[in-house]
Amino acid sequence: MPTILYAVPALGLLALLYTWLRAGWVARQDAGDAHMQTIAGYIADGAIAFLKAEYKVLALFALIASVFLGYLGFTGEKSSPVIIIAFLIGAVFSATAGFIGMKIATKANVRTAQAARTSLSQALSVSFSGGSVMGMGVAGLAVLGLGALFIVFYQLFVVRLHGTASGVEMEKALEVLTGFSLGAESIALFARVGGGIYTKAADVGADLVGKVEAGIPEDDPRNPATIADNVGDNVGDVAGMGADLFGSYVATILATMVLGREVHLGSPDQFGGLSPILLPMAVAGLGIIASLVGILLVRVKEGGNVQAALNFGNYASVIVSAVFSYFLIKWLLPAGDITVRGFTFDANHVFYAVLVGLSVGTLMSIITEYYTAMGKRPVLSIVQQSSTGHATTVIGGLAVGMESTVLPILVLAAGIVLSYEAAGLYGVAIAAAGMMATTAMQLAIDAFGPIADNAGGIAEMSELPKEVRERTDILDAVGNTTAATGKGFAIASAALTSLALFAAFMGTAHIDAIDISNARVLAGLFVGAMIPFIFSALAISAVGRAAMAMVQEVRRQFREIPGIMEGTGRPEYEKCVAISTQAAIREMVLPGAIALLTPIAVGFLFGPEVLGGTLAGVTVSGVLMAMFQSNAGGAWDNAKKSFEKGVMVDGKMQFKGSDAHKASVTGDTVGDPFKDTSGPSMNILIKLMSIVSLVIAPHIARVGDARSVAPVHLPQSLELSQPRVRFAQFTPAAEAVLRTVLHQGH
Numbered sequence: 001m002p003t004i005l006y007a008v009p010a011l012g013l014l015a016l017l018y019t020w021l022r023a024g025w026v027a028r029q030d031a032g033d034a035h036m037q038t039i040a041g042y043i044a045d046g047a048i049a050f051l052k053a054e055y056k057v058l059a060l061f062a063l064i065a066s067v068f069l070g071y072l073g074f075t076g077e078k079s080s081p082v083i084i085i086a087f088l089i090g091a092v093f094s095a096t097a098g099f100i101g102m103k104i105a106t107k108a109n110v111r112t113a114q115a116a117r118t119s120l121s122q123a124l125s126v127s128f129s130g131g132s133v134m135g136m137g138v139a140g141l142a143v144l145g146l147g148a149l150f151i152v153f154y155q156l157f158v159v160r161l162h163g164t165a166s167g168v169e170m171e172k173a174l175e176v177l178t179g180f181s182l183g184a185e186s187i188a189l190f191a192r193v194g195g196g197i198y199t200k201a202a203d204v205g206a207d208l209v210g211k212v213e214a215g216i217p218e219d220d221p222r223n224p225a226t227i228a229d230n231v232g233d234n235v236g237d238v239a240g241m242g243a244d245l246f247g248s249y250v251a252t253i254l255a256t257m258v259l260g261r262e263v264h265l266g267s268p269d270q271f272g273g274l275s276p277i278l279l280p281m282a283v284a285g286l287g288i289i290a291s292l293v294g295i296l297l298v299r300v301k302e303g304g305n306v307q308a309a310l311n312f313g314n315y316a317s318v319i320v321s322a323v324f325s326y327f328l329i330k331w332l333l334p335a336g337d338i339t340v341r342g343f344t345f346d347a348n349h350v351f352y353a354v355l356v357g358l359s360v361g362t363l364m365s366i367i368t369e370y371y372t373a374m375g376k377r378p379v380l381s382i383v384q385q386s387s388t389g390h391a392t393t394v395i396g397g398l399a400v401g402m403e404s405t406v407l408p409i410l411v412l413a414a415g416i417v418l419s420y421e422a423a424g425l426y427g428v429a430i431a432a433a434g435m436m437a438t439t440a441m442q443l444a445i446d447a448f449g450p451i452a453d454n455a456g457g458i459a460e461m462s463e464l465p466k467e468v469r470e471r472t473d474i475l476d477a478v479g480n481t482t483a484a485t486g487k488g489f490a491i492a493s494a495a496l497t498s499l500a501l502f503a504a505f506m507g508t509a510h511i512d513a514i515d516i517s518n519a520r521v522l523a524g525l526f527v528g529a530m531i532p533f534i535f536s537a538l539a540i541s542a543v544g545r546a547a548m549a550m551v552q553e554v555r556r557q558f559r560e561i562p563g564i565m566e567g568t569g570r571p572e573y574e575k576c577v578a579i580s581t582q583a584a585i586r587e588m589v590l591p592g593a594i595a596l597l598t599p600i601a602v603g604f605l606f607g608p609e610v611l612g613g614t615l616a617g618v619t620v621s622g623v624l625m626a627m628f629q630s631n632a633g634g635a636w637d638n639a640k641k642s643f644e645k646g647v648m649v650d651g652k653m654q655f656k657g658s659d660a661h662k663a664s665v666t667g668d669t670v671g672d673p674f675k676d677t678s679g680p681s682m683n684i685l686i687k688l689m690s691i692v693s694l695v696i697a698p699h700i701a702r703v704g705d706a707r708s709v710a711p712v713h714l715p716q717s718l719e720l721s722q723p724r725v726r727f728a729q730f731t732p733a734a735e736a737v738l739r740t741v742l743h744q745g746h
Helices: 004-027 034-075 083-115 120-159 168-214 226-260 275-296 306-332 347-372 377-386 390-403 406-436 439-461 466-508 519-560 573-587 589-606 608-645 659-708 732-744
Strands: 338-340 343-345 647-649 652-654
Touching: 004 083, 004 120, 004 275, 034 083, 034 168, 034 226, 034 439, 034 573, 034 589, 034 659, 083 120, 083 168, 083 226, 083 439, 083 466, 120 168, 120 226, 120 275, 120 306, 120 439, 120 466, 168 226, 168 519, 168 573, 168 589, 168 659, 226 275, 226 406, 226 439, 226 466, 226 573, 226 659, 275 306, 275 406, 275 439, 306 347, 306 406, 306 439, 306 466, 338 406, 343 406, 347 377, 347 406, 347 466, 347 608, 377 390, 377 608, 377 647, 377 659, 390 608, 390 659, 406 466, 406 608, 439 466, 466 608, 466 659, 519 573, 519 589, 519 608, 519 659, 573 589, 589 608, 589 659, 608 647, 608 659
Parallel strands: none
Antiparallel strands: 338 343, 647 652
């Protein structure tokens, strides 16, 4: 077995070692006074309570899914019951990735608030360290899990049966490994949807009653929903995002490995033909080192630009990853022609595809930042429209969201074409793998935002000095932008990952093309395009129902508990936490069922071609919906924050509490479920449907073959002089061939 196989999980262990050491450093930082620690304890307890309730439901789902996978494993020639083990490990690792992020975030938030008493630099160091624990933990678990399981399955199905890298044994090994990705994406969907419903129910309830009706600050301790709101930042933006990118990371690597099995090398490599399969795992492994370099370079001086510091670290990790990828590709892939599905290229073109992927990820982040950042034209246009009321604020945000799909789609389209021109479908897949290589860095930047947001809330509730809140507000403002850019990166990764999975599905299901002139395929295309809309409707409606219950509870507490507004009465925070938890657990089931059951129903009832049309529809529609909702919500959010800092509207400064600010709060409230619930969930929806389709592909391929080629019953003797030959017994294709043979007299 090639030694490099062991290097991949070793790099995963290195990332987990960093995670453990850095988490210990964060835990040793000063957690502030007893009042601060009490508030932080409420947040941590609420987050743990939610995850426990969520994981109980997910354990039941995992049990049911394991039974189904076991049936497929026992009945399929190209699968194995071992897929159950891969599925469960993927599910556990995905849940663990989210748990690690949530656990460190609830430790880092109060320590960031305390560090902000000293300096902005120290506050950034603590909050970003917490984010880096999340990022490296996710990357480490993904690389360790995939690398270790591949070694086991390679030994079990290939070495033991004396197979080859391109043989049936390797196909079986990768099919079983697909279970790991299915487990990861399944947990990610429920974590994202459930976490999003939780956080936005609390956020909307806190805003509508606290800010608008009672006129108190967002994180005022008198607001009964404020603890639930801060808990939501962790379970939605940290645990949910971590599980999301963990799933993308794994799915991208796996899809590239599946396509790598189809690659034919013009000259032998040093790894027995395994190079195209090993390459995506190796790129991800070295991406951990590149991300670590970027993380160590993030520094800011007092009064410095936090966004610039984060960007510097991010760009450094991208450049280092590109350099590593060049030497890795040159070492792994042999010189000479490489072919996949009739497309010929060489090792240099594989590197070009990686560069395309890195460029697409970077450009998507830049474009998303433009459409959602304070001070830029899109957000300022919403600010101006807020001066004329609530309706125009909503209209302005919708327009910005729709406009924001144009440039990203053009970038994605160019990336798809360029990566395909470089190395065919393998190029598209390796471009996605290249983009995901710096996932650890991307997550570190993204998770830093909720930590800073929580730190500001703790500073407000603990009544810390004004300069402390000013420093946390600086971090929080940057965190809002990094959260939006993180969502842009996640959308781009989901789009390229889904294309790679789609290509892998077509190969496994033995489909050469998707013919949309076929009525059933066209119907599948429309059904697929509809799914993101009904999925979004369910998610947004769930937030609305949960928010109504939250509003009623907050109003009840203001009405019935004496002394809340005077600060002498203690709000019943735990009841608001319970409302969000119960609503999230209850409402996440139906959207998740749609994502899981649709490809199974379509595939087994109508065959792989129709399922391919459905996947095409859900991918295109889902990517557009994700961009529209995430960017509109981000723009509304920062329009509101512009008023909190003070902004020029119609020639005069407008501040918090003005009519224009109240209109912007309405826009932000509308945008909350867009950007934190339904929008981000689109990424997992399209990936999960593709993964499920890939898992069932070997089984529905037989269904498709049976329906496209009917049984042929040849007569015992066939003479040219017998015009009684019944051509109706043959398929149209067979009949045409037979007529030609008869006509030519053979």
